[in-house]
Amino acid sequence: MCAAKPVVTRFAPSPTGYLHIGGGRTALFNWLYARGRGGKFLLRIEDTDRERSTPEATAAILQGLRWLGLDWDGEAVSQFARKDRHAEVAHEMLARGTAYKCFSTAEEIAAFRAAQEAAGVSYAVFQSPWRDADPATHPAGAPYAIRMRAPREGETLVEDAVQGTVRFRNDQLDDMIVLRSDGTPTYMLAVVVDDHDMGVTHVIRGDDHLNNAARQQMVYDAMGWDIPVWAHIPLIHGPDGKKLSKRHGATAVGDYQVQGYPAAGMRNYLARLGWAHGDDEFFTSAQAMEWFDLPGIGRSPARLDFKKLENICGQHIAAGEDAALLHEIEAFLAASGRAPLTEAQRDLLSRAMYCVKDRAKTFPELLEKAHFALTSRPIVADEASAKALDTVSRGILKSLTPRLQTASWNKESLEPILTETATAHGIGFGKLAAPLRTALAGRSATPSVYDMMLVIGRDETIARLEDAAG
Helix, strand or coil, X not given: CCCCCCCEEEEXXXXXXXXXHHHHHHXXXXXXXXXXXXXXXXXXXXXXXXXXXXXXXXXXXHHHHHXXXXXXXXXXXXXXXXXXXXXXXXXXXXXXXXXXXXCCCHHHHHHHHHHXXXXXXXXXXXXXXXXXXXXXXXCCCCCCEEEECCCCXXXXXXXXXXXXXXXXXXXXXXXXXXXXXXXXXXXXXXXXXXXXXXXXXXXXXXHHHHHHHHHHHHHHHXXXXXXXXXXXXXXXECCCCCECCHHHXXXXXXXXXXXXXXXXXXXXXXXXXXXXXXXXXXXXXXXXXXXXXXXXXXXXXXXXXXXXXXXXXXXXXXHCCHXXXXXHHHHHHHHCCCCCCCHHHHHHHHHHHHHHCCCCCCHHHXXXXXXXXXXXXXXXXXXXXHCCCCHHHHHHHHHHHHHHHCCCCCHHHHHHHHHHHHHHCCCCHHHHHHXXXXXXXXXXXXXXXXXXXXXXXXXXXXHHHHHHHC
16 A cells, blocks of 8 residues: 555444444544544444444434544445445456355355364354356356355465454455345445445454454455555453443443533543553643554553543543533533523623633533522522521621622622621631522532622622521
């Protein structure tokens, strides 16, 4: 393959279910590799399994990719829609002599394998009697499959950018069917034809496809096509080291959006899940595009670690632009079935963003910190904060409100007023802050009282204090 060829990668999910987190990482690796080299990232929907493929699953996959921020070039390609092209290539292989017609029935194949197993053969590779048969002996009008004429001696070597050189004994690889007797192409053929026609230069996918590469490489050779760069990446395991499953919690990409993780944090974490650039843990997508390369991918399965995910996501929320965070929060509310923000809430949350985005690891945590800005009077205190509002505290709040009426509404002016009020009542500022939090937010864990007062404004602050003072 010419090294000067523009990079083209692809993500090829099967629409038989949701977009798995492992699939999301595979898509991300392909996206980063292409985007970092000015290449193309293509999307193909492998929908040849007509019984299990659904439009709903396709829509969910596209939505998951969009949420992750992985844009693709051009329209998504339907593999099923290209079945005639796949059949055309199978017949071209037939004409080249790199494939042959096989008239063996399912019963004959089953009988062959049963006899091999009875003879103690551990892996029964079917050897078709039609491989070298004279075409004159072909039964006229009988249905046939087209099989590839695979080498029977030696080894097939797969040069993999992640796994290194992987060897396959050819006597363990059968003459695979590329076109069934009903005229439908097999997955093994369709994938190669589509990758070739789409100009894919790098096939980056899970290492559960590594065995497929040996067979698919034979199709490339049979057609005289350039073999792409193979890169088979290890799967993702759960925190317990076992294959990721529903028992580990979120497994679909969409689950993470519903749980309130920011997309930028998710991209960052997934990129580090099996790939490393020195000791860098937190980075932007622009940096990931610049740094990402195949040699940085490890060969061992990566382990999902929710604490690390939350830590990275918290850093991205803290570093995020307020307007972008607000937009993503609104998408989170919609995805999780929660009530949308009112115009007033949207305005107040925007104003509060600077003091609520620090140390929030997810959007639900951020919204809880922003409760003071999103709630409305009368403020209902939770059990923990209600204890701070006793008779003495109410009296102190009542004495405070007249001084706030005429104060300049900035921290420099408010700070001495609150400090002097606390001193006048023989308490420290901390003893005053607790009932203030209860009055302003109905919570004990909030941003600073000054930030809350500045965000909601003078009139709302005084109204809440008066409500609490009774």
